[in-house]
Amino acid sequence: MQNNKRNSLLCPRCRKLISADEPVCPYCGLNRPGSRTIIGLVNRFQVTHFDAVRIIIYINAALYVLSLIFGSPMRESFMNPLTFLSPSNEGLFLLGGTGTIPFAGYGRWWTLVSASFLHGGILHIFFNMAALAQVGPFVLNEFGFSRFTLVYIVSGAAGFFLSVIAGVPFTIGASAGICGLIGAILYYGKTRGGLYGDVIYRQALGWIVGLAIFGFFVPEINNWAHGGGLAAGIILAVILGYHEQRNENTVHRVLGAVCVLLTVAILLWAITQALAIHFFSSRFP
Numbered sequence: 001m002q003n004n005k006r007n008s009l010l011c012p013r014c015r016k017l018i019s020a021d022e023p024v025c026p027y028c029g030l031n032r033p034g035s036r037t038i039i040g041l042v043n044r045f046q047v048t049h050f051d052a053v054r055i056i057i058y059i060n061a062a063l064y065v066l067s068l069i070f071g072s073p074m075r076e077s078f079m080n081p082l083t084f085l086s087p088s089n090e091g092l093f094l095l096g097g098t099g100t101i102p103f104a105g106y107g108r109w110w111t112l113v114s115a116s117f118l119h120g121g122i123l124h125i126f127f128n129m130a131a132l133a134q135v136g137p138f139v140l141n142e143f144g145f146s147r148f149t150l151v152y153i154v155s156g157a158a159g160f161f162l163s164v165i166a167g168v169p170f171t172i173g174a175s176a177g178i179c180g181l182i183g184a185i186l187y188y189g190k191t192r193g194g195l196y197g198d199v200i201y202r203q204a205l206g207w208i209v210g211l212a213i214f215g216f217f218v219p220e221i222n223n224w225a226h227g228g229g230l231a232a233g234i235i236l237a238v239i240l241g242y243h244e245q246r247n248e249n250t251v252h253r254v255l256g257a258v259c260v261l262l263t264v265a266i267l268l269w270a271i272t273q274a275l276a277i278h279f280f281s282s283r284f285p
Contacts, residue, residue, distance in 0.1 A: 052145055053136035056152070057129050059267070060174060063117050064125050066271065067091045070278055086121040092172055094274035096266070098160045099170035112164075113263055114270045116156035118172040128174040135181045135207075142188055144248040146256025147240045148181075153259050155180020155232040162228030171222045176229035182207050183233025188242055 007020045018025055070091025093102060096114025103111060119125035140148045159176030182204055189201030208230065215223040240252060 051137075052140055052148065053132060056136070057132060060117050060119065060125060060129060063095060063267075063271075064119050066274075067095055067118060070094055070274065087119075089170065091274075091278075092118055092120065093170070094270075094277055096270035096274075097170055097172045098164065099168050100164055101169050103164050110266045110269070112157040112160045113153065113266045115160055115172045116153070116174050116177045117267060119174070120172060124173060128178065131178050132174060132181075135178060135185060139181045139184050142244075143184065143237075143240070143242045144252070146248050146252040147236075147242070149256045149259050150240065150252070151180050151184045151233050151236045152177045153263055154236060155183065155229040158232035159222075159225035159227070159229030163222050163224035166224040168222055168224060171225060173222070173225075176222070176225040179211065179226045179229035180233030180236070182211075183230040183235075184237040184242075187234050187237035192244060 008017055009020045064087070067087035068085065068091075070088060089097070095118055096102075096108070096111045097118055098108070098111035098115035102108040119128065136148070136152075139151060143151065156174070156177030159179065160171065163171055163176075185200060186204035186208070189197045189199070189204055191197070192200070211226055212223075215221040215226060
């Protein structure tokens with residue numbers, strides 16, 4: 001009995017008890033779930049046992065609070081909800097806002113990633129995080145952690161890159177990545193078909209129409225980033241697929257792990273640089 005316990009493990013993907021020498025998980029189809037090689041380490045780089053969407057929301061909230069340290073949240077009218085608790089542009093620049101000024105003017109290419117975790121006000125972050133909490137869990141469940149990560153991060157960067165090409169001088173926000181998730185949901189609903197797929201497809205179309213109307217009537221909305229993120233999400237969903245088409249494979253997991261590590265490194269670099277400049281330099285770069 002003791003030996004059997006030693007030869008058992010929890011599958012990194014589905015968290016069910018299986019034999020350590022299983023070539024394929026009998027429940028979810030994960031290849032070599034008990035491998036001790038680099039493939040095994042990548043297989044274990046999963047967060048299905050806790051809420052990845054919630055972690056992203058926490059990171060956004062932490063960076064928003066940090067951005068207020070660099071800014072002057074009371075510089076605008078206290079009674080104006082659109083400017084209440086708004087970080088300064090200088091602080092957002094330091095923490096990794098993107099656009100033609102940071103990207104082209106200062107060569108801060110990494111801001112294409114960091115900008116997705118910054119927000120310009122309390123309403124900005126509230127509505128974006130509410131949207132992420134609504135669409136994120138669906139993509140996480142239907143596509144898996146690695147593909148969810150790739151769609152969210154890469155779509156955000158792609159949307160901001162398109163806005164840089166379009167000449168947007170300075171921009172931030174999670175909405176480009178969220179639009180990427182909506183694009184993945186749109187593809188899922190369209191290709192899955194049936195009553196369920198049709199409902200999902202129509203819901204995604206409704207979100208897209210709402211975003212288009214909102215972007216048309218509300219000033220300072222980065223429609224280029226929204227459109228670029230949406231297109232990138234659809235393209236990535238076509239390339240990567242979802243669970244009902246094919247399971248996540250080693251390539252997905254390796255790319256997802258690289259994406260996470262690169263994002264963490266960029267955010268740590270942005271925070272470290274911003275703190276150093278803010279507290280130890282008298283000049284703004």
